[in-house]
Amino acid sequence: MYTIVKLREAPAWLDEAARWFHEKWGIDEAAYRESLEACVKGGAPVPQWYVALEGGAILGGLGVIENDFHDRKDLAPNACAVYTEEAHRGKGIAGALLETVCQDMAALGVRTLYLLTDHDRFYERYGWEFFCMAQGDGEEGPARLYRKITG
Numbered sequence: 316m317y318t319i320v321k322l323r324e325a326p327a328w329l330d331e332a333a334r335w336f337h338e339k340w341g342i343d344e345a346a347y348r349e350s351l352e353a354c355v356k357g358g359a360p361v362p363q364w365y366v367a368l369e370g371g372a373i374l375g376g377l378g379v380i381e382n383d384f385h386d387r388k389d390l391a392p393n394a395c396a397v398y399t400e401e402a403h404r405g406k407g408i409a410g411a412l413l414e415t416v417c418q419d420m421a422a423l424g425v426r427t428l429y430l431l432t433d434h435d436r437f438y439e440r441y442g443w444e445f446f447c448m449a450q451g452d453g454e455e456g457p458a459r460l461y462r463k464i465t466g
Contacts, residue, residue, distance in 0.1 A: 317369040317408060319415045326355045328373075332366055335373045339398045350380060360423035361392045365415055367399075367408045375399035375408040377416060383431045384452040387460060392420075394430040394463075413441045413463075421466030430461045 322328055329351045337344035350362045366376040375398060383393035394416055399408045420428055430438060431449055438461045439445075448457035 317367045317374050317403075317411075319365060319367050319411055321415075321419060322351060322364040322366065323354050323357055328366060328368075329355060331373065332364060332376065335366070336364075336376060336378070336396055336398075339376075340396055350378065354378075360420065360425050363416070363419065363423075365412055365419075367412055373400075374403045375412055377412050379416060379420060379425075379428065383429075385431050385449040385458070385460070386452075387429075387447070387449045390429045390446070390449070390460065390462075392425060392428060394428050397430070397432075410441050413438075413443075417442075417463055417465045426465055428463045428465060430463070431458050432461065433458050435459060 320328065322332055333344050333348040333351055336347045351364050354362045354364050361379055361381055363379040367374045377397040378395050379392050380395050381391045382388055383395040397409060430443060431451060432438065443461040443463045446460050446462040449460040450457050
């Protein structure tokens with residue numbers, strides 16, 4: 316059984332998490348490390364990072380950053396980098412991560428989250444609502460931007 320960890324409460328996972336997110340999304344590992352270090356340092360509700368762990372391995376994860384590289388800078392903060400290892404999909408990990416992030420953000424005083432994605436109908440299962448289209452940095456066309464009221 317997996318457990319969901321708030322990385323600000325488990326700084327020992329910082330290097331492994333930075334490497335894991337980098338491998339999944341191809342964004343510079345140093346950029347992830349910088350954001351994860353800011354999360355661990357604390358002082359502000361954003362950024363935050365979360366992983367689902369089982370047996371010392373990361374099965375899934377996501378973060379919350381100000382803007383997930385899109386043109387709607389007014390819509391912040393953003394859940395980002397949502398990923399579940401393929402072998403562990405369909406087990407509720409993404410849903411549990413999304414629920415955890417929403418509860419945690421509400422507790423930290425963040426009432427609204429946004430999420431940019433190419434998926435449709437996936438996030439609705441977890442109470443997210445389509446809000447508008449947004450242009451991702453370097454992307455050919457717009458993507459779906461979802462909103463979730465956390466509390």
